[in-house]
Amino acid sequence: MARLTGARRAAEAYRLRWKRRHLLFRALRKRRQLRCVIDRTAEIAPGDILGFATVRNEAVRLPHFLAHHRGLGVRHFLIVENNSTDDTQAYLVDQPDVSLWTTPASYKLSRFGVDWLTWLLARYGNGHWCLTLDADEILIYPHHDTRPLPALVDWLERHGRRSFGTLMLDMYPKGPLQDQRYRPGEDPFDVLCWFDGGNYMIRKKPDLENLWIQGGVRARRFFADRPRRAPTMGKTPLVKWHWRYAYVSSTHSLLPRHLNHTYDESGGEALSGILLHTKFLPTIVDKSVEEKRRREHFANSALYEGYYDALIGNPDLWCVHSTRFTGWRQLEAMGLMSKGNWI
């Protein structure tokens, strides 16, 4: 990676500024696709931590997802429901701390829901710490069992940080995926209690200056022959929002790019967390059949057919060197996240 000169850096910054404006403008246009189902945003108080998500057919995951993040201190959830055919919508409407929007429009054309969320973030998130997740992501961080999110964001703010970086950790069961049993509301990590502990690869992106992390079980099992295509595992889901901010691709990177500086470059360790990924609950197999047909999840969907086929085959992702999940202290000790100096 060539070191950019001052002038080139300035030019790059200028280009990215326009890119950010473009993203915000897109979000502004796409807001028309959203229809409000229930608006409880009047209950949001200053300083509340807010949760944002786009969901489709997540009735299985939502009970635990909401309970976990509620427990951490998310005060209000702003959710976009897209084309669900199960009772996701009915379930969400009944939740006292959820404001719900719905849209039949294309997930892919909304940059995988990011345009919709960018609009909601700008509209409701300004000045709040906002946690933007998918329904299959469960945030944990050092001390999360004794220190709720308000403690974390308070500490981040004291240290002048506006964003918080995480690694997404694919969790999987031992045995074929579909042979597991999971009922809504249960702790998914009673089933998905294994993960890949040390096969992550990191590069720094020269333009957005975020870390591009790949690896984990999907890289090992489905992309061992074409690693470039392996999913991106770094995310920055927790940000003290300003209406000028915008997520660029999923929550992997943001603009302005200083929000991507969630890591230390001088050898030290900054505080970071983990998104436990519940993608591989038993429903994944049937869902893959459907997603392969819908082609809504990847910009270049044809390249991922093999990936879906592998999942449809009900694979066993476990190997003898999989690590059994025991808690955040384990992940911290393994270096999958760091408490930095938050002790």
Add this chain to the structure above:
Amino acid sequence: MSVGIIMLVHTAFGRAEQVARHWSAAGCPLVIHADKNVPAKTYDAFVRALSDLPDIRFCERHRCEWGTWGLVAATQSAAQMMLDEFPQVRHVYLASGSCLPLRPVQELIDYLAARPQTDFIESATTAEVPWTIGGLDQERFTLRFPFSWRKQRFLFDKYVQLQRAVGFKRRIPNGIVPHMGSQWWCLTRATLSAILEDPDREVYDRYFRRVWIPDESYFQTLVRLYSQQIESRSLTLSKFDYQGKPHIFYDDHLQLLRRSDCFVARKIWPFADRLYRAFLTEQGEAMKRTEPNPGKIDRIFAKAVERRTRGRPGLYMQSRFPVEGRENGLTSAQYSVFEGFSELFENFEDWLARTTETRVHGHLFAPERAEFAGGQPVINGALSDSAALRDYNPRAFLANLIWNTRGERQCFQFGPRDNQAIEWDIAKDPNAQISVITGAWAVPLFKSTKDFIEIRREAARLQQIESQHLNVLRSQWAKARIRIWSLADFTEAPMEPLQTIIDEIGHQERRGLAQVPRMVDLTGFGQFLQALKNQGMHPYLMGDFPVSTGGIGQPSTAPPKPYLVR
């Protein structure tokens, strides 16, 4: 005689009230200072809430901003009021709203009663304290600081630069010697009133008004003029991180705080319900009479600073990705790279594993796959043997391997057939021990039954790769422990180099190698090299092998006889 408490409050009034009641219940008079920035409504409610307590006063309010004079002014006002209104007070304890008494207040009262003349205040000269932040130590007393560091950073920095540029230096009044220390002290009535009633107080106040962070130096300096007996330590446990920001205590610090035996701790997170419940309501375990001992828990904080500033060497993750040169170790542990050994010795890997009790891999960077020990397809950390994954980021692959197997030394084979993309990373890594037998790649070719034209082509290719690789190993940037022998030199006396390498790996076998690896039969190797030469290829990395015999040191007739060193 009793202890008076000064409380400086600016936020979390609910907690401040709780703690004030706690002090009061133990019979301590209180003077509370609330920051002038606090809205009148909040302040009035706070005063009302505490109105039922007997010995409580609220002093004149000052605007308090971090690092400014306001905090000293607030303390002065509160202290004056304390001395004037509560004549029974002998020690005055300065605390904040986010301080939490850890031991029964009576223990503190008894402790101070037993030391009636002692002032507890951390007070050291600037030369002796390591914890100044921002590079301003002595200068905070000799420059002027009219601008806020938090709100007017630009002006603050520029004004400092300007003063440095013009060589401005303030005169320190009356030749006092600036001392610094924790803001939280406990002084005797005698000392405190001497400071407040000093005829030159006007002069000192004017001077300290423009000192940077006067709340850490005003009393700390002046106490030196009057105190009978100074204990230079704070009775309040308060820890600062490497940026000078106070550590905050949460519910999970309960045991840690108990262990410290300190009387008071700050800062407590206002929502740490369990801490407040534990320390404010569960009173009076057996009286301990122990000395406060914050040193017991210092190690934990020192480790936190280490973790934050230096990190775990060899770890690359989402919040640690050092730029080149700042890694503090490319890998997390020592490992050994063997080049040419498995070509020259039969079953070298098994022998090495037995001898050194390390994990010995084959060619980790082989073009087909990563040859993990035992032919495993996946190794610790679920690291895959896929060559594509490995070559996608070879450096991450190596760092991961070494990190995942912490506690068990790794050895692997390397050679010119392998992916060379890793060579610089290994060469620059002080954790690497690299041992090379140059030209040994020719041995498998010599044993091969392939077409000689092909062999010749392959030999030329490998020689070129290895020769470039040797340039890397011999470059000035190489930091690994590197040993290089030519094949001819090595075969002549193989045991001594082997012994050296094994010794360095550091595993038992002090009596020399009990068992030695068997060298492959090199009978005819000289002719093989000559044949290559005859084909116009010039094999030179092996050193000199006479055409007549097999290898030097190995008579071509008798089978090779292992021998021992020492």
